[in-house]
Amino acid sequence: MSGETSHQEHIGPYRLLARLGDGGVVHRAAGPDGRDVAIRLLPAGAAPDIGRMREVLSPYVVDVLDGEPAGPRPHVVSRFVPGRPLAETVAERGPMSGDALRRMAFGLAKALAAIHRTGLAHGELGPGTVLVVDDAPVVVDFALIASADAAEDVRAWAATVTFAATGRHDAPADVLPSGLRPLVEAASHPDPGARPAAEELAEAASRLDLPAVPSARPAPERTADPSEPVPQPQPGTQPQPGRAPEMRVVRGWARLLAAMVVVIAVAAVIIAPVAGLVLSLAAVTLLRLAGAPAGAGWAGA
Known part of the structure; x- marks a missing residue:
């Protein structure tokens, strides 16, 4: 559909709705009974046999419904085909x-x-x-x-x-x-x-038995969405493959060891306050070290 048509314009009893295609000679229209039709305007000198055209009945041919082969606006009216x-x-x-x-x-x-x-x-x-x-x-x-x-x-x-x-x-x-x-x-x-x-x-x-051939038309390439952030390496840093899992394991063991020290420190405070206080300070220090981020050699670990 290439352009709207004034809904006040008619060809005979058919109200024009829109132009179809680029030539401007085919219009989508509504019949007096509301039927969706297509109207083709004919060039000067054309004289189609509307009666015989209406006799053509096939699911593979558009149904011709009406027409005016002569007059100021000769035309053929057919069923609108949504293809x-x-x-x-x-x-x-x-x-x-x-x-x-x-x-x-x-x-x-x-x-x-x-x-x-x-x-x-x-x-x-x-x-x-x-x-x-x-x-x-x-x-x-x-x-x-x-x-x-x-x-x-x-x-x-x-x-x-x-x-x-x-x-x-x-x-x-x-x-x-x-x-x-x-x-x-x-x-x-x-x-x-x-x-x-x-x-x-x-x-x-x-009776034909034709082979199916995969379409040779390539799939459209995926283009990056400008709104999606593109990861960029941090200045002065280079990723070191394999370092991140290693650091996570080390920190996990450090946290476990620190937790054990805390438990021992609490017990020591009860039994020997001075030694328990020393162990408590050591446990806090170790917990801080275990929770510290990875070194600067790995970005985003």
Whole structure:
């Protein structure tokens, strides 16, 4: 969604809510019954067959609900699809592989088969006219070009599947998984008459067994939080590995010895006051020494 639209603006009975994409020709809108829809404004000279477009029924093709092919603002109204273009999905997640790629190839072929059964053709199938919803494709913006041809749709299927698998528009077929490669090569045949029908592609794609390939996209590097303090060595000191545990052991024994001296001193005070006083002073001195911090040669022990 790229920009808000005045809620007072309407196209027919549809209240415009926001622009979708960067071109400004697709709007999210609300129907008179509150239904969430998308409205594509058509260029001058476009004459889509709205009636036949509404006959295209497939989970892989957007539902066309309404439209006005002529008039001051020709447009097509379709169900709003809450997905992201295939181009953005691949850019963010990396190329597809395994079952995700199989579902993409199969879904796109089923979409074209449904469109072709009504006598229409897509005409602009590509990464920008395929939305990804729950890892499945939904084809939009179909049958808007008068010269659209079914055989060219099949060639576009090959190009779109190749992009999904590689993230490149110019990738050769030989970089594709071995199971997918023959289908792409057949759909890209220079002779349009030699290309398989979309229904045949869907049947073959449903049987694909493609290997899952770990994404080559590197994980983002962790950057240090500026708010986190970075430990710095104290000036003039150098850590001495192994010294801290040793000093802790020494101090522990010193405290134990001092405690024993205190007990003996108390007993001596009772029995011999002068000797007990001497021992008491010695015990206090020893306790102070035992509780003193480690020497300056170790910072943070």
